[in-house]
Amino acid sequence: MARYLLRRLLSLAASLVAASLVIFAVIEVVPGDPAAYMLGMNAAPDTVAALRESLGLNVSLPARYANWLGGMLVGDFGISYTYKVPVADLVADRLLISLPLAGLALVLSTAIALPIGLLAAARRGRWPDYAVMGGTQLGIAVPNFWFAMLLVLAFALHWRIFPAGGFPGWDAPLMALRALTLPAVALALPQAAILARVLRSALIETLGQDYIRTARAKGLTGAQALTRHALRNAMIPVLTILGMQFSFLLAGAIIIENVFYIPGLGRLIFQAITQRDLIVVESVVMILVFAVILVTFLTDLAYAAVDPRLRTRG
Incomplete structure (x- = not known):
């Protein structure tokens, strides 16, 4: 029974990692820039760039995925773009x-x-x-x-x-x-x-x-x-x-x-x-x-x- 539980737990962990990769990839391929969407079409480019930096959108996709996954492991899911709260x-x-x-x-x-x-x-x-x-x-x-x-x-x-x-x-x-x-x-x-x-x-x-x-x-x-x-x-x-x-x-x-x-x-x-x-x-x-x-x-x-x-x- 213990071996069965261990196998199930390993399968659960592997499923979570695979699901996180799929979710991150699907969300990231959505067209549009969240920072530009939040500020509106008439926002100045430097303002959009500053917001992207504050939101962590200017780093590479692997780094963003690693930051997101690492934060979830410690209970930190990031800050909401809209509500400005965790x-x-x-x-x-x-x-x-x-x-x-x-x-x-x-x-x-x-x-x-x-x-x-x-x-x-x-x-x-x-x-x-x-x-x-x-x-x-x-x-x-x-x-x-x-x-x-x-x-x-x-x-x-x-x-x-x-x-x-x-x-x-x-x-x-x-x-x-x-x-x-x-x-x-x-x-x-x-x-x-x-x-x-x-x-x-x-x-x-x-x-x-x-x-x-x-x-x-x-x-x-x-x-x-x-x-x-x-x-x-x-x-x-x-x-x-x-x-x-x-x-x-x-x-x-x-x-x-x-x-x-x-x-x-x-x-x-x-x-x-x-x-x-x-x-x-x-x-x-x-x-x-x-x-x-x-x-x-x-x-x-x-x-x-x-x-x-x-x-x-x-």
Whole structure:
């Protein structure tokens, strides 16, 4: 098991280095000069040159990459061109919103998907199964930003239960949770539809195994065999989807955060791209890549916790 963990950690480090090279190369090939963009088209050349020097844009690309990568290793992501504050402070402030939003959406999607996935598998070929499959297909097909606007119309404008947008800060926890509820629901429902379908398929495949028939022959009811044996052994694909969903909810909430005017990490990326704040874009994308790779690593560890055979192989 220790050798398996060491191999996974080495693979994680190699993936991060490769991702940093790709991110830096893609960002640097974007046409235009950030200093000239910040100062405007009528800026004097010496003023642009001075700003480029202060931003560290006048050194070679390998030196800029080395400075950027070395700074990230010690937690220094540079200074934002636009906000004139450390990028680490910007990211920390936005993560205080995006992480709870992603976590709340993941909890909601799991709480919705598990019971309906179990119901569809237990009633395979009957009307509850058809109802669940039809509902999940609709949940996958409907764009989450369109569903978000429907939530705003219904629960914010018509019934006035939740705010239509904005974030009041964590000084008022209940108000903050109310502000994150509609965005979390808009993010959670499509993910719940995907998770429910995966869980149903995994459970149906597991229910056909010999050990399930043996458990039934020993006197277990269908519900007991489903929850005690089948569910645990069907969790491998479910854990994969959960890991992917958390990464998506953290990195892919740009549209939802803009619909609800939530000042999270996705909205920060959107603003940095429009303002050509390259250091912010590079750093935030790298942090998101690290989050995706870390979640994948933790998912692999969860595999070993769920399936003892993987620990033996490790």
